[in-house]
Amino acid sequence: MTPVELSRTVLHAVRRAVDEGELRAVVPERVVVAPPRPGGCGDYATNVALRLARPAGRPAWQVAEILRSRLMRDGRIADVVVTGPGFLNISLRSAAPGALVEEILRRGLRYGHGGSQAGRLVRLYAPHEVRAVVHLDVLARVLRSQGADVRADCAAAPESAWDTVLGVSGIGVAAPGSDGTPDGDPGRVAVRPVPAPADPLPLGRDAARWALLHPAPHDRPRIGPAHLVQREGNPLFRVRYAHARTRALLRNAADLGFAPEPGPVTGAGVQPLLQALGDHPRVLAAAAAHRAPDRLARHLVAVADAVTPLLPVVLPLGEEKPSAAHRARLALADAAGTVLAGGLSLLGIDAPDRL
Incomplete structure (x- = not known):
């Protein structure tokens, strides 16, 4: 089950609960499912019960339990756990091998693309530094693969060599505000990985991008010829x-x-x-x-x-x-x-x- 399919499944459970009188609330247009945050469990989590609690006139945990019982009737769902004030944490059943392979081959390069960020406008901002700009470019791609509308801006126009060698393009320019936030706007998401310790361009596009992206953003990347070695250690x-x-x-x-x-x-x-x-x-x-x-x-x-x-x-x-x-x-x-x-x-x- 893809995130989009799961979102529709949860929305269907809400609609059925309202139609059958278990909940008195307006059915939302969509339900967002996302990987669980710390303290959660399972494959995906949603806060739909918290959103429905006030209009339904019930505690969020009661709304969550109503939806849990309905979701558990779906054979594609292995378990649903209610955590915190009323988060639904959903574990999916593994697809049969043949069905999984069929889905991947049917969807091709778009397998895994979904709607976990659908309807969201995400405004990304990066300083004028090569690793930050490459992260900005990739985050925009990944967010769009999940349905987000993304605007990606940099503190200054990316160097022409970054575009020529690294393939970084489609990035706007937005100077930071005096308070340190992009344009003084806390709604923007700052992309600030640890800067590259050396110029990655001599590695070429593929190796340079990998060198900047493979380490976690808070880790210092290693820039060197090891990324060009055609051996298993790379x-x-x-x-x-x-x-x-x-x-x-x-x-x-x-x-x-x-x-x-x-x-x-x-x-x-x-x-x-x-x-x-x-x-x-x-x-x-x-x-x-x-x-x-x-x-x-x-x-x-x-x-x-x-x-x-x-x-x-x-x-x-x-x-x-x-x-x-x-x-x-x-x-x-x-x-x-x-x-x-x-x-x-x-x-x-x-x-x-x-x-």
Whole structure:
């Protein structure tokens, strides 16, 4: 279940409770679901019960319990826990492997895009510093993937080399106010990661972006040739190599006369990969909610590491004929490659089919 589908499910539960007289309130136009904040649990949380409590004339926890009982009737929901004054914390059931792979291949590079930020205008502001501007660019991409309307401004026009080399574009200019907030407007979200200790441009677009985005915003990034090394010790190489391997498998399978077909997949290491792929929508929603592009970068490394053990067993060996198992494994590898390509695209990094 995607965040958009879950939002609709919660809204439907509210509407049914109102229609059947359990709640007396105006049904909201939409319900926002987002990754739970500290103290919460599950996959997503919503404050809809708190919003309905006053018009319903009931404590928020009572409204939450009414909605909880209705949500638990949905077979796609594993559990609903009420926390704090009335937050609904929702855990989803894992999709069947074939269904998950089908969804990923159907949605393509947009798998994981959702509506957790739908209807929100987010105004981002960054100082005139290369790492801050790259974070600004990526946060705008991630927030838009979750339905937000984003305005991204910088303290001064980004250097032309940042656009030419790093692909930073579409950023406005807004000088900071005298009180230190952007334009003196506390409604703007300041993007201020620890500055880069050296010029990242000599690394080129992909390596430079990764060097600036992979560490958490509060960590000092390392700028150096290690990001260009084509070895397993380089996380960016592992991500791009895993993607290229999945594309090579598709080409080789076509030469053998078979194509991917979602279905049951068994074997060591399959479950961690399915878990990583199923987590992708939640990771994107969390990266948007917490303004943390590093969450997406680290997730891509986890997906790459999880798919690597699968790759050697996708194609038939020797005189072996392609079977349903081979087609299902190929579809799973294809889905992993799709997630890697989509995630790299949001980071502004190329995902080549060949390395």
